[in-house]
Structures are given as structure tokens and as C-alpha cells.
Amino acid sequence: MQSPIPQSAAIILCGGQSRRMGAEKASLAFGAETLLSRIARIVSPVVTETIIVAAPQQTLPKFSVDVRVVYDETPGLGPLEGVRCGLDSVGPGVDRALVCGCDTPLITTEAVRILFEKLDDLCDAAVTADIERMHPTFGVYRVHAAGVAARQLLAGERSLHGFVRHLSITAVSPAELGGDQLLHNVNTPEEYASALLAAGLPPAEFPPPSAP
Ligand SMILES: Nc1nc2c(ncn2[C@@H]2O[C@H](COP(=O)(O)OP(=O)(O)OP(=O)(O)O)[C@@H](O)[C@H]2O)c(=O)[nH]1
Numbered sequence: 001m002q003s004p005i006p007q008s009a010a011i012i013l014c015g016g017q018s019r020r021m022g023a024e025k026a027s028l029a030f031g032a033e034t035l036l037s038r039i040a041r042i043v044s045p046v047v048t049e050t051i052i053v054a055a056p057q058q059t060l061p062k063f064s065v066d067v068r069v070v071y072d073e074t075p076g077l078g079p080l081e082g083v084r085c086g087l088d089s090v091g092p093g094v095d096r097a098l099v100c101g102c103d104t105p106l107i108t109t110e111a112v113r114i115l116f117e118k119l120d121d122l123c124d125a126a127v128t129a130d131i132e133r134m135h136p137t138f139g140v141y142r143v144h145a146a147g148v149a150a151r152q153l154l155a156g157e158r159s160l161h162g163f164v165r166h167l168s169i170t171a172v173s174p175a176e177l178g179g180d181q182l183l184h185n186v187n188t189p190e191e192y193a194s195a196l197l198a199a200g201l202p203p204a205e206f207p208p209p210s211a212p
Contacts, residue, residue: 001045005116009097010043011086012036013079013137015055015072020187023207026054026102027061028192031201034061035186036102041065043098046112049091053082078158079137080149087146094143101137103186105195111177115140118172124148127164128183129171135183136160141167 014026014036021028026036033041036052044050044065052069054060060069070089072081083099090097096119098112118126119140127139137160148166157163174180186192189206196204 002113004048005046005113006048007093007095008047008116009086009090009094010040010047010050010112011083011090011097011099012039012043012050012052012067012102013082013086013099014052014060014102015058015075015082016079021189021192024058025186027059028186028206028208029204030105030196031199033064035105037061037063038105039100039102039107040067042107042109043100043112045109046116047098049094051086051089051097053086053089074153077153079160080153080158080163083141083160083163084146084149084153087141087143087149090143096140096142098140099137101185104138104183105186106181106184106198107138108178108182111138111182114177115172118170118176120170122168123170124167125164126170126172128174128177130174130180130183134161134164134169134171136164138183139164139172 018025028035030038040063050067052067056071056075115126124145125139125141128135152163184195186195
């Protein structure tokens, strides 16, 4: 097994409303895991610390790896506030961090490692981008981008796409990371079912029978 990249972190966003899903995405079963615990397990081997950024009072599932949980300082601002809080809370010496949603269960450890390798000295971030658009919730950011996020939030910006427009970016195609399926986003019950199928897992009960 390869060792973690020194002075690196992973920030997993798990707040939000899950409106399209109609049930909290982070705690949805995904095989023997939940969506959130699966992502933590996949990303943690690459980094020296894994940080979960949750909404205040959010109930979190159990984890199979070490994580640190922090909470949105100002709730209700959306994922950009989660990114800002995550980047602001990395440990001493950490200078770059993966930012990832809890709703992309088909990402791989290898893809995370490649994203870190793609971040060159001249750029603020290496972000996945397909022919249609950027995917800011699968990217590696320099920790100093927290300042840009803070300024954007103060200016009323809420969107991660608006945020990355203010950064110098290396765009990384899904093909370079292992294929389009990596970015499969689980936002709806149908996308949840198709992600389980793509991962070779049996269908899950939906709505979920009980909260964890
Ligand atoms: N910490 C934190 N994470 C968030 C917040 N909003 C969204 N996220 C996370 O960011 C990722 C992308 O979220 P979206 O799919 O855009 O929004 P969502 O609220 O989860 O879902 P919808 O209500 O259906 O739009 C997911 O992993 C969410 O858990 C937030 O306000 N704070």
C-alpha cells in the first residue's frame, strides 16, 4: 500500500439539504457502509488527515477510518462555506487538500492520488472537468484558497463554480482519473439505485428504513 502524501488533507462535505434525494444523503446505506463512510474510507489512505465538514447538529454515521469532524461556522450558506471551513481547519503544515462531496461513491483512491499529482506549483487547484463543466467537488485545492472563498462569501457568492472562476486551475479530465463513472453523482433516488448497480452492490431500501 502506498503511503499518504505528506502535509495533505481530505475535506468531505456532508451538509446541505438533500432536497432532490428526499433523505439525508450522507447516511444512505451503500453496501455495508454509508455513502459518507465509504468516501472517507476511499480518500483517507492518500492523506494525512480526513476532515468531515457537517451541518451543525447533523447526525453522522460510524466511520471505519480516523476522521475529524468540523461544522459549518455559518450554516445555510451552502457548500462554499463548507469548503472555507474545511480549508481553514486543516492541521499545521498542511498546504493542500482534496475537496470532495459525500455523494460521489464511485471515486477511487487512485483517482485521488492522481488529482494530488496534477496540482502544479503555479496553480491554486487541480479540479476535475469534463467537456461540459468543472466539478469543484472533486478537486485538490491549496489551503490559501480559503481566503478566496471567504472573500467570495462576503461578496454574496454561493456557488462553487463562481469560486473556482477566481482561482488558477489545472483542469483534469475524468479519463485521466480512470473514467466518467467516477463523477456519478447521487442526488436522486434513481441515481442512488444506479450507483449501487454500478458498484456491484444489491439494491437498497428507499426511503431508508431508519436513521443510523
Ligand atoms: N458542509 C456543508 N456541505 C454541504 C452544504 N451544502 C451541500 N453540501 C455538500 O456538498 C455536496 C454537494 O451538495 P449538493 O448536491 O449541491 O446539495 P445538497 O444540499 O446535498 O442537495 P440538494 O438539496 O438536492 O441540492 C454534498 O456532498 C453535500 O453534502 C453545506 O451547506 N455545508
